[in-house]
Amino acid sequence: xxxxxxxxxxxxxxxxxxxxxxxxxxxxxxxxxxxxxxxxxxxxxxxxxxxxxxxxxxxxxxxxxxxxxxxxxxxxxxxxxxxxxxxxxxxxxxxxxxxxxxxxxxxxxxxxxxxxxxxxxxxxxxxxxxxxxxxxxxxxxxxxxxxxxxxxxxxxxxxxxxxxxxxxxxxxxxxxx
Amino acid sequence: xxxxxxxxxxxxxxxxxxxxxxxxxxxxxxxxxxxxxxxxxxxxxxxxxxxxxxxxxxxxxxxxxxxxxxxxxxxxxxxxxxxxxxxxxxxxxxxxxxxxxxxxxxxxxxxxxxxxxxxxxxxxxxxxxxxxxxxxxxxxxxxxxxxxxxxxxxxxxxxxxxxxxxxxxx
Numbered sequence: 001x002x003x004x005x006x007x008x009x010x011x012x013x014x015x016x017x018x019x020x021x022x023x024x025x026x027x028x029x030x031x032x033x034x035x036x037x038x039x040x041x042x043x044x045x046x047x048x049x050x051x052x053x054x055x056x057x058x059x060x061x062x063x064x065x066x067x068x069x070x071x072x073x074x075x076x077x078x079x080x081x082x083x084x085x086x087x088x089x090x091x092x093x094x095x096x097x098x099x100x101x102x103x104x105x106x107x108x109x110x111x112x113x114x115x116x117x118x119x120x121x122x123x124x125x126x127x128x129x130x131x132x133x134x135x136x137x138x139x140x141x142x143x144x145x146x147x148x149x150x151x152x153x154x155x156x157x158x159x160x161x162x163x164x165x166x167x168x169x170x171x172x173x174x175x176x177x
Numbered sequence: 178x179x180x181x182x183x184x185x186x187x188x189x190x191x192x193x194x195x196x197x198x199x200x201x202x203x204x205x206x207x208x209x210x211x212x213x214x215x216x217x218x219x220x221x222x223x224x225x226x227x228x229x230x231x232x233x234x235x236x237x238x239x240x241x242x243x244x245x246x247x248x249x250x251x252x253x254x255x256x257x258x259x260x261x262x263x264x265x266x267x268x269x270x271x272x273x274x275x276x277x278x279x280x281x282x283x284x285x286x287x288x289x290x291x292x293x294x295x296x297x298x299x300x301x302x303x304x305x306x307x308x309x310x311x312x313x314x315x316x317x318x319x320x321x322x323x324x325x326x327x328x329x330x331x332x333x334x335x336x337x338x339x340x341x342x343x344x345x346x347x
Contacts, residue, residue: 091199095258103188130236131202134195 039075047080055091066100074108086116089126179343181237181270183207187295189303190247191253194296202236206251207250207311209234220258227255235266243270246328246345248279249294254313254319257324264327277328277345280336282315287339289315318343 034052038044041057048064056065056073063070063082070084076091087099089109097103099117107125116133179200182190186203194201211227211234218226237243246267252260282289291307318330318341330344336342 116246120195122186122188122191124188126188129205129208130202131200132186132191133200134198 007081020040034069037076072109081113178244179242180245180247181235181243184247184249184293184295185308187293187303189297190295193296193298195274202241204235206231206234207307209256211262218313221254224258224262224265227259228265231266237270238296239271242272243267243275244272246271246275246277247296248277250280250289250292250313252279252321252325253282253289253315254311256314260316260321260324264325268327272326273347275347277343277347279321279328279343279345281318281321281333281341281342281343283315283335283339284317285320287315289313289340330338 001096034054035049037047037053037055037057037059039056043057043059043061045061046064047053047061048167049058050068051065052069053063053065054069054071054073055076057075058077060079062080063078065084067085067121069086070082070088070089072078072082072089072091072093074090076093078092078095081096081098082093083098085100086102087097087103088104089111090106091109093109093111093113095113097111097113097115097117099115099120100138101117102103102119102121103115103117104121105123105126105128107123109123110127112129114131114133118134120132120134122128178197179202180194181202181204183204185205185207191201210229213223213226215222252263255263280294291310291313292306294306295303295305297303298338316324317322318333324331328347331346332344332345334342334344
């Protein structure tokens with residue numbers, strides 16, 4: 001199905017690998033001298049500007065910040081199409097996202113919409129529904145939230161009480177074929 | 178390449194697909210209720226309702242053509258009318274080289290553990306327990322063949338505990 005796939009012997013997908021560990025993201029965003037839309041502020045309409053912006057409030061409409069960084073904070077609730085150089089979503093977004101350089105949806109982020117960016121990162125725990133268009137020829141590899149572990153496999157048996165949606169109790173299961 | 182993942186967006190799947198010139202669509206159908214409230218509804222009515230829900234929930238534009246469809250174990254969370262509806266909803270977006278991947282069971286009474294799946298690398302998947310339990314009843318390959326004609330199984334691999342791994346084509 002994918003060109004790089006090897007012809008493996010048929011085997012049972014039964015060997016879990018050490019659960020992926022959560023590691024801090026290496027994504028950096030320029031938050032210095034960013035304008036802020038505070039938590040109690042609601043804006044309906046178009047937001048444009050020539051500086052970085054952090055949104056902790058509510059915005060409905062569109063947000064256009066070419067060549068600048070946009071951060072949707074954890075309290076931010078945005079129903080708008082977003083256009084910026086780099087976009088980081090810690091809160092909620094309903095709308096299409098266009099990042100000229102990159103888009104990051106963090107573990108607290110929730111996005112429903114389409115993303116176009118050369119580099120897109122979904123952190124473990126992030127909620128995303130929609131399409132993602134990438135052009136890997138123009139980008140470096142995305143910073144991964146979790147990494148491969150070469151440790152001996154462990155028979156991880158997640159407890160029924162574990163409600164984490166992140167990678168804390170994930171198994172790597174060998175796919176046969 | 179356009180990849181349709183019927184599950185929720187997963188960081189590892191996205192990271193893997195970044196290696197390829199890809200458009201990936203995460204439909205997260207597990208989060209969608211396709212059932213019809215009326216208990217006395219006919220199968221035809223259920224199928225029609227489910228089709229309308231899928232057409233909206235899949236998030237596919239009219240001209241979207243799917244190269245790879247990652248279904249994981251989602252098919253086993255659908256009743257037969259909903260299976261037929263999903264097949265109908267997907268069919269216009271498939272071409273003769275479209276491929277699918279899904280899990281199945283050897284017998285209808287095979288227990289299915291409830292996990293979310295994602296791609297880790299070319300040889301491994303990531304499996305995480307579901308955060309929400311969703312009612313499901315596993316379908317045999319025969320039931321899938323009869324009610325999900327958009328795809329045909331070209332290869333099945335027996336996994337442990339009576340589960341199957343299907344590679345599908347249109």
